[in-house]
Amino acid sequence: MTTSSRVASDNPIVYIVDDDSSVRAALEDLLASVELRSLTFGSAKEFLAHTMEDVPGCLVLDVRMPGLSGMDFHRQMTELGIGLPVVFITGHGDIAMGVEAMKNGAIEFLTKPFRDQSLLDAIHSGIEKDSERRKSAARTSELQARWASLTAGEQDVTRLVVQGLLNKQIASRLNISEITVKVRRGHAMRKMQASSLAELVRITEKLGM
Known part of the structure; x- marks a missing residue:
């Protein structure tokens, strides 16, 4: 796992899960160039071993990885209580795979090579969605406490x-x-x-x- 910390820790964070170290490094540099913090992981298992920060975020997830694939991990996220919006990236995608990912709630399904701006737009959309989700959850939690x-x-x-x-x-x-x-x-x-x-x-x- 590596981290980019050019901005304050209370800012949004992007989690990158890809088994290709060169892809992880390139994405980390891209996000740093627009002052977005990132944490990178070589596998879904490595990501799960990390304690997520209590800030809005987004997960950039490779489709095909050794062990637990990105698609399989995405299906399990709800059961695991992980509400992060997901942006898929892949060099081996097809239309059926993309449709399945979007039906399961992914923000975007990008096939390599993709435009940097397309990825950044998807990530910003994911962060905004997660921010709204967290605000709604906090509001509900507050109301539940009042009721209790x-x-x-x-x-x-x-x-x-x-x-x-x-x-x-x-x-x-x-x-x-x-x-x-x-x-x-x-x-x-x-x-x-x-x-x-x-x-x-x-x-x-x-x-x-």
Whole structure:
């Protein structure tokens, strides 16, 4: 594994997995020329042994490699919990292979030799996609933490509130007083940081409720 670190560590990073050392070096130089950090690996196994940085990134992946091929590794990424967008590069690709890669979510499938700008465009697209994915995941995690801060009773009331039930109906459904419903509802609104019922509904929808 080698690394290029011309910019700050909190910037995006591009992971390059290719068994050809000359290709790895050329791609590393290309990315450094546009001030993109990179880490290079000679195999998928070597990449998996590395702890990924907690920053947006993109994976440039060779299709054919000894051991676990790029295509096989791409299929396993979801199971392994790796959400990095993938840009395939290959000197042995065909249309069917490219179609399969794109169907499986690859950003691009480039056949060598390819234009440097085509690769850079694909990488930037991948980094942007990963950045948005990470923001969405962080937002969902924050909402889940808010929901977990509610008591069981507050959660019960909230579920019925967002269904459109009135306080009196909720009290009857849960066999509690209407005052208790109002108190739990108020606590839930505050903990969920919802300024209105409409906002509370939107939050619970994002949580899949």
